[in-house]
Amino acid sequence: MVSTKFINQLNQKYGIKFHNEKLLEEAFTHSSYANEHPNDGIRDYEKLEFLGDAVLELAVSDYLYRHFPKLNEGELTRLRSNVVRTEGFSEFAIECGFQNEINLGRGEEKAGARNRKTLLEDVFEAFNGALFLD
Template sequence: MNSTGEAYSVELDQLQSHLNIHFKDRALLQQSLTHRSFLNEHADAQVEHNERLEFLGDAVLDFLAGELLYKRFPDLPEGELTRLRASIVRTEALAELARLCQLGDALVMGKGEEKGGGRERLNNLCAAFEALVGALYLDQGIDYVRDFVTPYLMALLERVLSDNLHIDARSQLQEWSQAQRGVTPLYRTVLESGPDHQKEFVLEVLIGDEVMGSGTGRSKQSAAQSAARASLLNIDANNLGDDNTPFSS
């Protein structure tokens, strides 16, 4: 997205129309879409980057996801609710929402970041969605944000439940691996990228000498869960081992 001039203003209007939202303070919307790399290349720009809004939006999403789950599942214990919430607001899920909202195209970033694939980077997309939520909360309040995000959270919840994404994938994979192969899975970091405040990790899982799956996350723990989940799906899809594959119903 161009960051200046009348064309940029039109693009912001089009984005709001696409998302069916309205900002009273357009500067908040602009800030939510501004990546730090843009300011590194344009130190005199009259806009802040979106990291503080990302921090706020992360907290707002945690609250709204928790509220939704608390009301939807009145009998679930705290531990199960926590696992469900973590599955809903994980990096990959929020990045998917950002793509649906076309936030990647709307991001304002430096040329180097863009050339490096910044518009499709999971961390950037997830951060943009969180920042948008944070900005909308400041601009319109919690009830407005709840109306905006609830349909997205509901869709993510249905996906989580149907695909068993709330299961502790690492524990499930370890149980299968020890029972079927007699070994414990090994997690190996294959890529660590991004600045300290916005790291992105890629981990792969080895069972014996075989790479079973890989995953991405904003921490090694979340990347390991993602890699374990991919491994379980691979096991299930290829009918490896016995009939009691971890995701079999």
């Protein structure tokens, strides 16, 4: 479960306050954990990840459109592709301490998934999906 300390850190450091903390919990829940706890009613982050990916693309597109009016569509697309590359998301997720909050199943935990870059990128996107819905 997402810790109170983490929730307070989001608020104090980034000004992020979730009204629906269930969304935050879902954003940090891997399918392996949800599968191991079917009676808890906890959903995994995959749908939020899908939404978060689109939210990030839209936010970056809007920013680029407004701040680079002289670029053509092709140039904006290439620039957006570089900005929205998921590799940087894992670094930001680590900086924010996301890896400490992820709910993982036992097998994934033993396999070291908590620090896997692709997992952190997925959680970052899911977090943004949760922010959008909240």
